Amino acid sequence: MSNMQQYPSLKVSPSSQQGAVLIVVLLFLVLIILAGVIAVKQSTTDLRLATSDQINTLLLQSADNANQSIEQSVNGSSDEDIYDDMLSITGPFGYFMLNPDNSDHEYVFCFRPRDRFFDINRTSVLASSGTILGSNNGYCNPEEPEDYVSSRKASMTQVNISLTSASADTEAFSNYTIGQDSSSVSSQAYTFDINNTAVLPAYADTEVGSKNCFAQTSRVDTVADSENTIGGCMAYAGVPSAVIYEQANVENQSQRTKCVEFGTGGGLLCPLPSS
Template sequence: MKKLSSVPSSQQGVALIVVLLFLILITLAGAIAVRNSTTDLRLTTSEQADVLLLNTADNSNKSIEQVINIDKNDKQAALQKSIALSSAGMFGYFMNVGAEENRGDQIVFCYRPRDAYFFRMNEATVIDPSGSSKLVTGSTSSKGFCRVSNAADFSSARNNVMTQVAVTRPSSDMVASEPFEYVPTQRSITTSNVNSSSPNFRLFSTSFLPGMTTASEEDILDCLKKPNQNAADYGYAGKDKDGKDVTKYYDQTLTQCLASKGVPAKTLVEDVKLENLLKPEKCLDYGKGTASNTISAECQKLLNISASGTPK
């Protein structure tokens, strides 16, 4: 009868250890692969979020530019420009007679590109550096600040990104410029004519992703109420330890506050100059009468005369 040989128990133990080592190595390799994949995914998500925030903030600045550089034949656009340059507009607030005291104020509003209009003062807040935030004519619940609970405040129908805009005309001590730098040629300088200079403005467009943070709506709103620059120069009404009304000053800017709350955000800052372009209009060639040269409609309106030159 043939005998069967058996494997010694010591050899079986060595084989088991080798198999376990291979299993451990395979597990470690899988864990490293998963970790690397997770890291790559996070990096990709972060880069996509950064691009989204930058593009959205840039779009708001482009929209402001389009409000001014309009097609004259577009009546709706002309109306929006008129509002922007009026005393209740984002630019006119700083330009009209007596508006010198408004220098340094920040007009804050939520960028809503899906609305039929770009800006309304009754949906904005003016932050006054003199000691408190002053509301001009705000009547809505948002008071110019983006609210996470309001779907209309999101920049797109996907409800993922918001943009808050602040427009300011820096005070003279904040802008280094040469004498008469912002005065166009062929213009007289008068205090009553807002077109006698080319005022400079500063735009702050802050885009943020409220869905990528655990911060509450009130935490985010608290950040959005903070100034965009020079936080210590902007005050707000508060109480001292004795309960008396005092002026307190901010210790963080808007962007710093959002970062401390873990809210992905990006602020785009642009300095712009509102140019008053001079476009000459030839009414009549010198030395020629109206028999062969009819006065243009623009000149008739400008000089309040008829096509033949007769005063109306």
């Protein structure tokens, strides 16, 4: 006699099998979508970082180019017209060196390297009371194509020059040339603060309400709110910008009995240009 028993088999309906497959497919689709979103976000972040790096490089180059041009014009030949313009009584350095009463002013011009980078007829002078010389034609203007550094109209750079404020390092006699006694001194050095502000006006408006950011001072110590400086105003307006600060010594160099590349004269005294 056989003891084997038969048990009923478990049958799965075709409809339940199709439902399980559908759930698995949906899970795979969700995973693929998540992977795609992560990849897109990562690519967007990389693109923003690359763009930001390119913008910073462009701004720094534009601002530094102004410093190099200024240095070359002052350290170059005294026979050049640009040399006379920079050191004349209405130039960015001569304005202070030949006018002692102008020590609290700020000289402003737009850097235009496609022509001669400095136009002595397009300058402005700032004081605590506002613009006092040259009206507003020294400020960079996004509406003026020639105010841009290149013909691509991407960046523009404004230069603000002022005398360095008196401090423990700039006390009396610090302007005298080292190595000469007071009875034979024939040269004098002046220390200047040079702030070059490079911006990309295409990204945002350079005005905040009725305030023109280019018309603001670069001297942070003279204002209570940083938004009233050119760099702070640009940041508040959302304009990509970079400010390069340089402290420069401009000196009437001499060698006892001979003037060297500055002013006129053949004796101990080397006077500055009179105009």
